[in-house]
Amino acid sequence: MTSNNSPKLQYDKVYDYLLEIASNGCSASLVNIGDKAYRRQLNQQKIIVTYGDVLKKFEMIPNKIEHQQELYPILDKINEDTFPILLSVLVVNGSDFIPSKPFFKKWLKMDDPTDKERVEAFKKELMKVREHFCDE
Numbered sequence: 001m002t003s004n005n006s007p008k009l010q011y012d013k014v015y016d017y018l019l020e021i022a023s024n025g026c027s028a029s030l031v032n033i034g035d036k037a038y039r040r041q042l043n044q045q046k047i048i049v050t051y052g053d054v055l056k057k058f059e060m061i062p063n064k065i066e067h068q069q070e071l072y073p074i075l076d077k078i079n080e081d082t083f084p085i086l087l088s089v090l091v092v093n094g095s096d097f098i099p100s101k102p103f104f105k106k107w108l109k110m111d112d113p114t115d116k117e118r119v120e121a122f123k124k125e126l127m128k129v130r131e132h133f134c135d136e
Contacts (some may be wrong), residue, residue: 002018005095008070008101009055009060009067009070009074010058010073011074011077011078013058013077014054014058014071014074014078015078015081015087017054017056017057018078018087018088018090019087020037021046021047021048021049021090022048022087022090022129022130022133023049023133023134024045025042025047025126025130026092026130026133026134026135027132028042028045028047028078030123030126030127033119033123034116034119036096036097039092039096039097039098042097043092043094043097048090048091048092048097048126049090049091049092050062050091050092050093050094050097050131051068051071051091051093051094051100052094053107054071054091055067055068055071059078066116075088075091076088076106084128085128085129085132085133086103086107086125087128087129088103088107088109088127089103089122089125089126089129090126090129095129098118098119098122099118099122101118104118104121108121108125
């Protein structure tokens with residue numbers, strides 16, 4: 001249950017934040033995207049962000065289920081509104097710095113992809129974001 005004092009995620013603010021993150025990655029190399037340490041570095045440079053980073057940005061608690069459950073539908077709505085560009089591909093989990101398995105299942109229709117397939121799909125979707133939102 002959320003108290004009246006708790007911050008509430010707003011679609012427009014999350015969307016604007018993802019646009020900012022997209023612009024951060026306009027010149028980043030994706031050649032080493034298969035390397036987890038490189039993906040961690042991209043996260044540190046705010047070229048990709050974790051679910052927790054998004055929640056913290058809006059003064060929410062990353063490990064609080066209620067806050068996570070508030071974020072996921074907003075990310076889905078952003079994808080619906082930007083499809084075929086999946087802007088939420090910029091939001092990754094904090095363990096392997098790649099979108100969560102439900103992202104691949106829901107948005108890319110990949111039921112049980114291998115790690116290699118996930119990385120390739122991740123790279124492809126990041127390239128789509130770059131092509132759409134960057135002036136290169």
